Amino acid sequence: MNKIFSEISMDLKNxxxxxxxxxxxxxxxxxxxxxLNAFITVFDKEKLAKRAEQVDSKxxxxxxxxxxxxxxxVKDAIVVKDERSTSGSRILENYIxxxxxxxxERLENEDAIIIGKANMDEFAMxxxxxxxxxxxxxxxIDTSRVPGGSxxxxxxxxxxxxxxxxxxxxxxxxxxxxxSFCGVVGLKPTYGRxxxxxxxxxxxxxxxxxxxxxxxxxxxLLTEVIAGxxxxxxxxxxxxxxxxxxxxxxxxxxxxxxxxxxxxxxGLDPEIESSIRSAMDKLSxxxxxxxxxxxxxxxxxxxxxxxxxTAEASSNLARYxxxxxxxxxxxxxxxxxxxxxxxxxxxxxxxxxxxxxxxYVLSAGYYEAYYKKAQKAxxxxxxxxxxxxxxxxxxxxxxxxxxxxxxFGEKTKDPLSMYLSDVYTVNINIAGNPALSVPxxxxxxxxxxxxxxxxKDFDEAMCFRVGHAIEKLV
Amino acid sequence: MSVTIDEVKKIATLANLxxxxxxxxxYTHQLNTILEYVDQLNKIDTSSVEATYHPIQYxxxxxxxxxxxxxxxxxxxxxAPEKTWQYFVVPKVVGP
Numbered sequence: 325m326n327k328i329f330s331e332i333s334m335d336l337k338n339x340x341x342x343x344x345x346x347x348x349x350x351x352x353x354x355x356x357x358x359x360l361n362a363f364i365t366v367f368d369k370e371k372l373a374k375r376a377e378q379v380d381s382k383x384x385x386x387x388x389x390x391x392x393x394x395x396x397x398v399k400d401a402i403v404v405k406d407e408r409s410t411s412g413s414r415i416l417e418n419y420i421x422x423x424x425x426x427x428x429e430r431l432e433n434e435d436a437i438i439i440g441k442a443n444m445d446e447f448a449m450x451x452x453x454x455x456x457x458x459x460x461x462x463x464x465i466d467t468s469r470v471p472g473g474s475x476x477x478x479x480x481x482x483x484x485x486x487x488x489x490x491x492x493x494x495x496x497x498x499x500x501x502x503x504s505f506c507g508v509v510g511l512k513p514t515y516g517r518x519x520x521x522x523x524x525x526x527x528x529x530x531x532x533x534x535x536x537x538x539x540x541x542x543x544x545l546l547t548e549v550i551a552g553x554x555x556x557x558x559x560x561x562x563x564x565x566x567x568x569x570x571x572x573x574x575x576x577x578x579x580x581x582x583x584x585x586x587x588x589x590x591g592l593d594p595e596i597e598s599s600i601r602s603a604m605d606k607l608s609x610x611x612x613x614x615x616x617x618x619x620x621x622x623x624x625x626x627x628x629x630x631x632x633x634t635a636e637a638s639s640n641l642a643r644y645x646x647x648x649x650x651x652x653x654x655x656x657x658x659x660x661x662x663x664x665x666x667x668x669x670x671x672x673x674x675x676x677x678x679x680x681x682x683x684y685v686l687s688a689g690y691y692e693a694y695y696k697k698a699q700k701a702x703x704x705x706x707x708x709x710x711x712x713x714x715x716x717x718x719x720x721x722x723x724x725x726x727x728x729x730x731x732f733g734e735k736t737k738d739p740l741s742m743y744l745s746d747v748y749t750v751n752i753n754i755a756g757n758p759a760l761s762v763p764x765x766x767x768x769x770x771x772x773x774x775x776x777x778x779x780k781d782f783d784e785a786m787c788f789r790v791g792h793a794i795e796k797l798v
Numbered sequence: 799m800s801v802t803i804d805e806v807k808k809i810a811t812l813a814n815l816x817x818x819x820x821x822x823x824x825y826t827h828q829l830n831t832i833l834e835y836v837d838q839l840n841k842i843d844t845s846s847v848e849a850t851y852h853p854i855q856y857x858x859x860x861x862x863x864x865x866x867x868x869x870x871x872x873x874x875x876x877x878a879p880e881k882t883w884q885y886f887v888v889p890k891v892v893g894p
Contacts, residue, residue: 422873515853529852558859559852627836638813645814647886652879659891663814676815680825681832683813684801697839699849704842706850740831756853781854 326538329394329488329545336383336393343376343383343393343437346488350395350439354486360462362480364400365408366440379435389434391549396431397481397490400441401448401524402533404428411524412446412456412474415650415670425522426557427491427533427550434549439487443477446672447641448498448526450474451745454736455674463506465771469729472502475536479506482536489546490536495526496629497724497749499534500761504724504774507763509543509791510536512749514782515756516561518547519554527636528559530753540762540792544568547784563782571785572792577611579718579790586622587722587748595767596723600775603764604721606797607790617717619708624701625751630743631685631698632754638682641675677739702754709755713780719790723748724761724774752778760787762794800830 335341354366382388403409403421405428410416428438445455453461453476461476463469464484471480475492479502482490492499494512503510511534518533525531535550537543551565583604588597608614646652646666653665671679685694712720725748735742752759757778764775775794779786801809806826810817817825871884880887 419877422869422876516856555861559856561854561856621842624839624842627839630832631836631839642814646879647888649877650879657889659889662889664816667814668816671815676817677825677828679813679815680806680809681829683809684805684829684833687809687812694836696849697844698836699851700844700847701839701842702850702853703847704844706853738831739828740835743832754853 326485328539329542332393332488343379344373346393346395347372347376347437347439350486353484354440357464357484357486359467360464360480360484361443361459362461362477362484362486363397363440364410364412364443364458364477367407367438372437372439375437379437382435391431391434391436391545394436394546395439395488396436397440397442397478397487398428398438399444399475399478399490399492401444401493402427402491403522404438404441407441409441409524410458411448412444412458413670413672413675414457415644415667417457417651419649421522423522426519426554428522430550442475442481442490442492445474445476445498446675447524447637448474448493448495449637449674449678451497451501451742452730452735453477453502454732455672457672460732463729465506466729466769469731469771470505472505472729474498475510475534476502478536479503479508479510482508482538488537489542491546491550492534492536493523494532494534494753495530495633496753497746499536500724500749500759500774500776501746503536503761504763504772505729507766507772508536508538509540509763510534510761511543511547511784511787512752512759513547513551513784514561514758516559517551517563517758517782517784519557519560521554521556525640527633528640529636530633540572540760540788540795541569543760544572544788551784561782566785568785568788572788574789575610576607576790576793579612580615580716581607581612581790582615582617582712582717582720584617584619584622584712584720584722586619591726591747592723593727593767596726596728596773599765599767599773600721600723603775603794603798607793610793610797615717617712617715617720619712619751621701621704621708622751625705625754626743626747628698628701628705629746629750629754630681631694632702634678634682635686635695636682638679638686641679644671674739705751706755709757718779719786720778721790722776722778724776725749728767728769728771728773748776757781758784758787760784760791762791764794764798800833801826
């Protein structure tokens with residue numbers, strides 16, 4: 325199986341390998357597994373070779389940063405200077421970014437190497453990666469199944485050894501869901517933990533960049549480098565970032581772990597339930613106290629979520645006007661036609677559906693009934709989490725998804741059934757808390773199962789600590 | 799609540815989108831399915847609940863109004879579908 329980055333780093337220092345050799349081997353894996361369609365853009369080979377040699381010489385002169393040799397796939401919604409960034413959309417087909425996202429700056433300052441831009445659902449709207457203008461991403465474990473979305477390409481890059489780690493983004497589960505479908509680790513950090521400067525906006529009161537790795541240690545390392553206050557994102561939090569990697573091996577002895585009963589109801593695949601319960605038993609044997617808890621407003625999550633995010637999306641996506649940096653229709657003769665035809669030609673079906681729904685819930689006469697109502701429901705959902713954590717609970721454990729990865733086409737005809745795939749993830753985005761999805765065994769068809777560790781605001785350290793314990797036990 | 803095809807046409811105009819008749823019918827049907835589902839929020843009493851706009855509350859962020867370096871104009875315009883000199887080009891707009 326794939327090596328932990330600390331081992332790769334040791335090999336680099338001991339001259340057992342080089343960054344150049346690592347890049348070559350990842351590029352070969354990308355080429356060999358082209359049919360998985362994990363990347364929209366793989367960076368130029370010569371540029372990558374040059375960058376690898378630069379980092380190699382820094383390692384030789386012992387002046388390299390702590391991510392020297394870490395090869396990263398980046399979701400195509402996050403901009404890298406002078407590279408194409410499409411967000412999975414035709415409307416940004418030729419967009420070349422004139423600047424770097426903050427997370428890219430931070431990675432490169434520590435000598436990580438970005439290998440390319442990962443495929444995704446258009447504007448991060450989707451749970452299966454069937455909404456990319458650049459084609460479906462396939463699940464490497466069973467190519468007849470979806471990898472999950474919207475960060476499907478990022479997750480597959482990690483799962484199929486095409487990069488060491490990856491960056492995705494979450495609005496309602498877009499890192500955790502694919503991570504659970506493909507058997508890797510993915511974090512939804514606390515809202516405000518990681519700067520979003522350079523991430524294309526979908527729903528701004530939800531969006532967060534999320535790190536993905538083959539193991540908890542790599543994911544923790546990636547998080548500690550990119551997290552923290554950034555003056556260019558006024559929603560980034562002024563909360564110190566602890567060294568997460570130092571704390572992952574603390575174990576679970578004495579922790580109080582809550583099991584929210586609403587996450588174990590109707591619709592949960594029995595095989596997943598038994599895997600999660602067996603992990604709970606093992607944590608209990610290791611000294612954790614397992615406590616039954618309740619988040620009573622859980623059932624309103626999907627309705628609240630799809631009102632609020634579509635409203636925010638309809639506003640955020642108004643910037644794609646065919647004038648400033650997007651596709652312009654050749655049919656348009658007037659300014660009004662430029663807007664309408666450029667957008668109608670180049671947005672995909674799901675994006676249009678969400679813009680329509682969002683415009684409707686914000687329109688005169690419906691604003692109070694839908695949008696305002698959902699914002700109030702958001703208060704109640706958030707309060708559930710505040711209440712449960714105020715009762716000496718250290719973290720919550722729940723399945724990441726009610727099912728394993730489903731087949732292509734299974735849910736595309738009925739948008740609502742697709743939306744319901746996010747039933748266990750969206751509430752955490754509504755509330756803002758951090759949550760880490762970790763592999764928790766496989767079902768009888770050999771498909772991975774994911775378990776999520778949900779913690780208090782800004783307590784990602786707890787997610788990693790409990791996640792690491794699960795990784796060792798399962 | 800349910801939406802009619804005429805309302806869907808009106809929403810499309812507000813959203814700067816256009817659809818053919820088949821698409822209009824499909825979207826009307828799908829929006830109604832979704833709206834029917836979200837109507838379950840009416841089961842909750844929110845009469846005494848405040849709205850939440852952001853999941854985490856932060857103090858307002860202020861900064862000094864200093865001039866900082868911005869991107870050069872040619873970089874800003876590099877992705878424009880049509881441009882001339884230092885400007886975006888748009889179809890002629892003559893107001894009434």
